[in-house]
Every structure is written in structure tokens, then in C-alpha cells.
Amino acid sequence: MSVLPILDVGLAFLVVGLAAWTVAARNLFASVVGYVAYGLLLALVWIRLYAPDVALTEAAVGGGVTGVLLITAGKRLGALEKDEAGATPALALKIVAGALALFVAGALAWVVVTLPDPAPTLAPAAAAAADGPGAGLGNPITAVLISYRSFDTMLEKVVLILAVIGVWSVGADSAWGAAPAPLGRPQPAGAMVLLAQILAPIGALIGVHIFWVGADAPGGAFQGGALLAAMWMAAMMARLTEPPRIDARWLRLALVAGPAVFLVIGFAGLGLAGDFFAFPPAFAKPLILFIETFMVLSIAVALPLLVAGPPNGRSAR
């Protein structure tokens, strides 16, 4: 397998080159497109680092959903670019910034290359604990996310919810409660509609599949939820469906369902297993899947809402 190193080097150059393009491009939109391509390539890097779970997340969230978000923004701001404002930075500032960036990158590269050998790791502990309270999960990452670092995962869902409220809060007062502006153009192209009609159901199925196998194989709530989110977005872009009103009860409940269920079961752990966020060994796996189901729901709802933006006055009634 002697071609792999060459491919690795090529991939690294491509990724770094696209990053440089993103920074250096003169045109705002070109820079955005460069970044989106970069995000997709990054997924390949993660595969090469033996991180299929991260690769899935990066492809779905970092590449896909972020791509839609940034390209939409880039398109809307493109019209403004003339008075983009702020003088172009002076040469002195460029030199200082360049020197600083070079210094930080150099120091980081040095430190990363000289990381201690053998590397400290929690992999044996995680593997050993898979039989214990981690509880019958073949995918150690899911075990870490839902069991050992449950607190991170639960609070990170709260972060997502705060971001949704933050996005809503920049809207106009008069629009509060209404739906965000439609994602697609008024008359979407036939190809787009066809694509959404074919892709959305299959993609949704795959999303559920990725979530379901996530207990034992690469995949999980994040990745599955992100894929479902992407499919909902595709349907909205083809105008097969419209963004929901932000005061809809079902929407609010779906948003909080993930962290709320996690929280309730976490509390119940005190009675059932003696500690907050502890799972009784006999029910650990079903409980974890139960929590994850609601997490998938919350993620699938939150991501498209973040892309759709604040409520829009035009659709208020």
C-alpha cells in the first residue's frame, strides 16, 4: 500500500491549499465556495485518521449544513460587497498579523510533532469499561458521549437551543412567532424538486439507519440527526414544505425533547443507580437508545432552524 502516503500528502496539500484560498480569495463568494469545498475534503482527512464517526459528522454538519448556511449568506451579502467597509488593512498590520500567525503555527507544529511517546491514552480504560457501566455499546465513542461525558453532551444540546433562540432574537419584534423566510426561491427548478422528492425519503431512511447502528458501529445521534436535518432542508429548498412557525408548540417541544429527556433520566439515575446520570446496568442500552432517539429529534429540528434564520415579517398572519 505504498500509494497511500502519496495520497495523504496530496490530500494534506489540497486541504491546506483550499484553506489558503479561503483566506486569500478577493471575492467574498469565492471565499465561501472555497470553504465549503474545504469542509467536504476535511471529511476524507478524518477517515485517514481512523475517525469515521468524526468524518460522518464533519461531512454532514461541517460540510453539508454549514455549506448551505454560508452559501446563502454569501449570496445575500454579495450585493453589499461594494461598501464592504473598513479600509483595507495597512501593510504594517499585514506584516504583524503574518508574523503572529507564523509564530503561532510554528509553535503549534513543533509541539504537535514532539508530542510525548508513547502517547497517553484513555483507550484501554474506555475499552475495559465497555463491559461495565458503559454498558454493552460496541461503539466506544457513543459510550463516551452518552455515558462517560454525558454532562458535556447534554449541555451541548442546551448550547444548540440557545443558538436557536439567539438566531430568532435578532428578528423584528413584529415578526415574533411567525415562520422564518422560505429557504428556496419562489419557483424552484424542476430538477431541485425532483431531487428533493427522491433524495429526502431515502436520506431520511439512511439518517435513521446511521443513528440506529451508532450504538455498535460508526454513527450515532449527531450524525443521524444531522442527516435528517439536511433532508428536511432539501425539502424546504424545493418548497415541498415550509419552515414552521417558531411559536408552534410541537416545534418548541421537539427542540427541548433531547436535553429534557436526558435531564429527566439523568435525575432518575440518582434513584435507580445511585448517581446523577448513572444508568442501571440492566437497562443501560435501552435507556441510552431512548435518550438518543430524542436527541436525534432535537438535532434534526435545531439545525434547519439555525439555517432558516429569524422569524420573518412577511409570513406573519
Add this chain to the structure above:
Amino acid sequence: MSALFDLFSFAAIGAGVFFFFAGTVGLIRFPDSLTRLHALSKADNLGLGLIVLGLLPRADSALAAFKLVLIWALVLASGASTAQLIGRALRRGQK
């Protein structure tokens, strides 16, 4: 028997790589966006199809083989639609 499968795999994947290569050359060399698009969709459709075909005998299970074909079909559907959309956008831009 397995040697025959291997030969088939190599041939199909090799052909697939050739089409990808040709498509990429087209992307770089062709003069305008529409012809470039044309070259690129060839690579997607044919090149990927051949590679999937070449990988089929090496699949562990029927499910894995099915997933491979599904990937090809999905790429085909999205590639064709995207090409169509880009083409439309280009025509609108030219008018």
C-alpha cells in the same frame, strides 16, 4: 474463480479511474462552464459506476453490495440534478 474476480475488479476500477481522469482533464482544459460541466458529469456517472462495479465482487455481504449500488444511485441522482441546476443558473446568468 477468485483470480477471475480480481481481474474483473482491476479492469473495472482501472476503467473507472480513467474516466475520472478524463473528466478532470476536461474540467481543467475545456473552455467554458457548460462543457466543463459535461466532462464532470461523465466522470460521476461512468467513472463511479465502473468503480462500484469493480468493488461489488469484493463486498463482504449482500448488504454491503447493496449499499455500494445505493451510493452510486444517489450520486447519480444528485449529480444529474446539480448539473441541471448549475446549467440553468448559467443560462440565466448569460441572458
Add this chain to the structure above:
Amino acid sequence: MTPPVLAGLAGAALVGFGLYGLILHPHPLRKLLAFNLIGSGVFLVFGIVARRGAAAGLPFDPVPQAMVITGIVVAFAASALAVALILRLAAVSGKVTLDPEAWAKTPSTRPDGGGGQ
């Protein structure tokens, strides 16, 4: 060069490019892109730490990888909030500059110097 070392060097380069762009670009969306570059560089550092920690039959240390997954979702949420602010700013004022001087010319006239229903 092994993939971890390569990825580490790439990660360092990404952080460097991102830092440069974050400081220099006046446009907030460009700053956001630069921030995301730094972010992915940082995640790559986690990635190589995870890969180097391969042990006990696992090809990676699951803990840093789990952290990256959390981090990617948080970074997306941050991008979404920033984009919403940028677009709203452009919509209500027609410009997106962050220069405080430009805003000082139009001082607040709200009675309480902030807040309003």
C-alpha cells in the same frame, strides 16, 4: 511521514491561516470563515491526539474523538448565530462594518440608552 504527523502539520497551518484572516479581513463573514479554519485546525489536533492514543485493540482513543464531535456541533451553532447577526445587520443598516467609529456617528437616541420593546 505518518498521517498523524501530516495532519498535525496541516492543523498548525490551518490555525495560522485562520489567525491571519481573522485579524486582517474587515468583513465579518470572512472573519467567520477564518474562525472556522482555526476551529478545524484545532479539531485536527484532537484528531491526531486520538490517533496516537490507539491502544487496547482500538485504532483510536475515543475520548478526544467524542470531544471533536461535540466541538463541530458547537462551531456550527456559532456560525449560525454569527450569520444571523451579519444578515440582520446588513438588512437594517445596509452595511456590515464592525468599525466602532462608523457606528459612533449615529449615536443612540433611545431613552434608556439601551433596551427597547
Add this chain to the structure above:
Amino acid sequence: MTPLIATTAGGPLLVLAILLPAAGVLLSLALGGRAAEKVALGLTPLGFALAWLIAMQVAAAGAPLVYAIGGLPPPLGIALRADGISAVMLLVTAIIVAAAGFYARAKFATPDGTAESRSALTFWIMLQAIWAALNLIFVGGDLFNLYVALELLTFAAVPLVCIDGRPETLAAALRYLLFALFGSICYLLGVALLYGAYGTLDISLLSQRVQPEAIVWTAAALMTAGLLAKTALFPLHLWLPPAHANAPAAASAVLSGLVVKGSFFLALRLWFYVLPALPSAAPGAVLGALGSAAAVVGSVLALRQARLKLLVAYSTVAQIGYLFLVFPLGLGAHAWSALGWGGGLMQILAHAFAKAAMFFSAGLLAEALGHDQIAGLRGAARALPLTFLTLGLGGLSLMGLPPSGGFEAKWLMLRTSAASGQWIWSLPILAGGLLAAGYVYRILAPALAEGEIELRARPQRARELIALALAMTALVLGFAPQGFFDFIEIGRPLAAMSAP
């Protein structure tokens, strides 16, 4: 000899302190409308009671409370840990959040029969989210978990800045967000390096393993730089004044009094708890120098502001500067370290109360007069005596005049700089105090002068009293007994070595 990190008595209280406001956030969004306000205000007494219980338990045990979440101890699991300073900060946060909540009712109430409004729902949810995030910051024992807390804090604080929706507030919020994101990502990079070097992120485990080597210095520099950007230490302070001055007064008080203290608290955790093995002289000197510059520059800029809220915001830039003197004066295992540590802590508390009181008063003033231009304050003190009494008392603490918490903090710092032979740090303390006297005088002098002034509306007495109560608290801190200083020593590494 690594004792296993296990849950102690009272540990479950720590989880509750975080999850109570977090559950409030979820409940407020799910129920919507009027419920958000009710939930937020209803939780304040519970939250205060929890903080009080935690403080009592820490005092009784004389040692930190620990909780291993899920019964899974670090390094694989996450632990929470509350020591003396955690308990004090939990209490302060509970008090100021409650004060901000009741103060804000006048503005963000949703009366019966009215529809849910944008600004009200945002305010009540974000207030609770800030509370949850700060509580996690104060008791978090795992560096990545603390990263999540930092992000939680950012996402809660930024929307408050632009709650009013004017373009300049949106620009201020955006600048704040970009600085904060930059800060978190620097912090996260440091976390990655520390994990790569030692294979754990638990603070107490790390403190036993950390050696002074290149990777640790790099990680420390990155994390510190990130936290400085979030704390708005000079020269990374540019985002703070417009952000804090443009938010509604109740939010400004929380942002200035508490939120910047969150990232500062993490800087304390980093240097005092994670990295006690590093030599402390050089980092202490750098941070102290930046702090001194902030104290002087911030005060000078405050002197030049035309608007009251901007003046108060620039004063925050200056007061943050003093906080960083705790690094040269408190780091290390010296006989005088405990004194400097006490001074730094006292400065956090005194500023939190005094600044919250001043922002509340500035808000009342702006509502009563219809503006907050300092030039237009002539005669206002006669019309609004209580409000100006609060501004004056808060100013007393900022200047560091006795009797006040601010005086106590500066007195301790001056004593430490004398005891340690680091005379140089007494200069910014004294200069900053003089400049603070200047900008407080700028507010009070015209207001106390003779003049006719027309009030649009008389501020509610209850809101004036809330502000006054906080200002009085800042004064009372000046009488803190020795027991208080013993309490904040609980759990500080090297404390035993440096006990006088």
C-alpha cells in the same frame, strides 16, 4: 499516590446547582410566553438556597465537595468540585442574578393576556442560561466540560447585547461574538495539547502530572490568551464597552458584574489549580503588566466618555485590570500569597456588586431623564436622591475608599506588594484609584449642582432599593471577617505552604 476521585457528602448539590437553571431554560422555552418570567424568578430563591447549602457544606467539611457524575470517576468520567471560592462565587451569582431578575420585571414583564414577546422571552431564557453556565464554570472540574460551559456563557450573553435590535447593538454583539469565539477556540486548542501530553483533563489529576515543559507552556499561553480575550483585558478590551453599554441595564449588570468574571475565574483555575507546578514569576509579571495597563487606560477612557453607561462600561475595563494583579501577588507558594489571593477575590466580589448597582442606577437614570448624557445631569441628584446615593456608594468602592470592599481589596493588594517587595504593583493601584475618583466625580459633581431638571417618569422605589442594596453589599464587604479569608483558602493548592 493518587487518591481516587470520589463523590463526597453534599456532592449532589453541585449537579443541582447547574441543572436547576438549565432545566429552567428548557421549561421556559417549552412553555413560552409568561411562563419564562415565572420560571426564572421562581428559581432564584431555590438557586440561592442551593448556593447557601453548598457554602455551608464546604465550611463544615473544610475541604472541597466533589461529585463524580454518573458515579464514573475521572479520568474517563467528569467530576465537579466546589471549594471555597466556588461557593463564594455561587452565592454572589445567585444574588446578582436574582437582583437582575426582579429589577428587569419592569421592562420584560409579560402581563396577562399579552402575547409572548421577542425581547422578554430572550431575556428570561438567557438570564437563566448565564446562571447555569456560570455555576458550571465555578464548580467544573474537567477542562473540556469547562469549554462547554464557556460556550454556553457566550451563547447566552451575546443575544442580550443586541436585544434591542438597533444596528449599532447588532454590530456590538457581532464583535463580542467574534472575540468570544476566538477566545474559546484558543482555550480549546490548549485543552487538546494538555490531553495530548497527559491523557486527562481533570484539574486535580492534571495538577499532579504537569511538568514545566514546552507543550505545557504553549497550552498555557493559548488558554490564557483565549481567556483574556473573553475577559476583555487590555489590549483585547475593544469589544466590551459598546457591548455592555448597549445592553438593557439589567443585562449590562449581569454582563459586567458576572459574565466577564466567568472567564477570569477560569484563568484563576488554570494558573492556581492546574499549573501550580510552573514557575510563576514570568507569567505573573506579564499578566500583572497587562492588568496595570488596563487599569490606567480604562480609567482614562472612562474619564472621556459623554454617556453615563459608556463611562461605567469603561470603568469595567479598568477594574478588570486590577483583577489580574492577583497573578503577580498571589501565585506561587510564598508567605504573602494568601494575602494577594484574598485581595484578588475581594476585588471580584466588590466589583461585581458595585458595578451591578451602578448599571442598575444608570438604567433608572436613563429611563427617568430620557437620556444618559453626563452633560445633562445638572440638578439630577436632587430629583433622584436614592439613585445618586447608589451611584456614589458604588463609586466609593470603585475608587477604593474606606469603608468598602474595593478598599479592602486594594489594601490587601498594597500590603502584598509591600510584603513581597514588588513595589511596582502599588503604582497602578494608586493611579487607578485616583483616576476612578476623577470619573466618579464627573458623574456626581454636575448632578449635585443646583439646577432645574425635568423627569419623564419617577423610577420605581423597589428598583432603586434593589440597586442600593447591592451597593450597600459592596460596602459591607469591607468588613469581611477573618473567617471569610479562611473560607476562600479552602481547596487552594499550595495554600498550606503559604499560610502566614
